[in-house]
Amino acid sequence: MRVLVLGASGATGKQVVRQLIKRQINTRILIRNSATLSKDIKEHPLVEIKKGNINDLNDSEMNNLLLNCNVIISCLGHNPTLKGMFGKPRYLVFDVIKRISETVKDTKVKLILMSTTGYTNTLSSERNSIGEKLILSLLYLFLPPHRDNVKAANYLIENIGKEDGDIDWIAVRPDTLVNIDEESSYEVCEFPIRSPIFNAGKTSRINVSHFMAELVSDDIIWEKWAFKTPVIYNK
Numbered sequence: 241m242r243v244l245v246l247g248a249s250g251a252t253g254k255q256v257v258r259q260l261i262k263r264q265i266n267t268r269i270l271i272r273n274s275a276t277l278s279k280d281i282k283e284h285p286l287v288e289i290k291k292g293n294i295n296d297l298n299d300s301e302m303n304n305l306l307l308n309c310n311v312i313i314s315c316l317g318h319n320p321t322l323k324g325m326f327g328k329p330r331y332l333v334f335d336v337i338k339r340i341s342e343t344v345k346d347t348k349v350k351l352i353l354m355s356t357t358g359y360t361n362t363l364s365s366e367r368n369s370i371g372e373k374l375i376l377s378l379l380y381l382f383l384p385p386h387r388d389n390v391k392a393a394n395y396l397i398e399n400i401g402k403e404d405g406d407i408d409w410i411a412v413r414p415d416t417l418v419n420i421d422e423e424s425s426y427e428v429c430e431f432p433i434r435s436p437i438f439n440a441g442k443t444s445r446i447n448v449s450h451f452m453a454e455l456v457s458d459d460i461i462w463e464k465w466a467f468k469t470p471v472i473y474n475k
Contacts, residue, residue: 419445
């Protein structure tokens with residue numbers, strides 16, 4: 241097995257790579273030339289490092305990046321700066337998910353997307369209160385990263401769906417992300433059990449990475465959540 245991790249130099253992506261290493265899983269990562277990695281990742285024999293900007297890869301380079309990867313994990317996100325939130329690329333996550341789906345043909349892969357509780361899966365009968373609808377609508381209009389996350393998750397559900405044949409997918413929705421050094425108890429729910437706007441919970445990045453690695457390594461857990469948008473909360 242080989243897992244491709246996108247966004248591996250980010251706060252959550254690094255944790256995902258470490259969880260995969262713990263499980264002795266071959267891992268390929270794509271990082272920018274300017275990105276920095278800790279020694280435990282950079283020098284680990286299970287980690288294959290590719291450098292470049294995923295938005296700039298041509299078709300041949302994209303094919304080579306995906307070659308022999310059974311699982312693709314996207315921890316891509318926008319930097320929390322003015323340029324990162326309002327500059328280009330506006331649809332970093334959506335564009336990458338769409339391109340992967342168009343590139344992977346006749347090869348069965350699993351795709352795990354790190355999404356957010358700010359995404360509402362209406363096809364699973366999730367509904368927001370009037371107040372939540374108002375705020376989420378404003379975020380969609382005025383905050384490009386939120387719009388990007390919504391478009392990416394919608395693409396999985398509406399365009400790839402369950403009938404694609406080449407891609408099985410799961411969109412993991414953590415609540416407010418926090419940095420905690422140690423794994424802790426967490427719960428995974430099919431639907432949000434808290435308001436992401438008015439009663440948000442917390443989810444540590446290390447717990448998100450643990451759950452994603454469990455999805456990769458445990459077929460029973462994968463089958464339970466395949467084609468769903470599970471929500472993860474710290475207990």
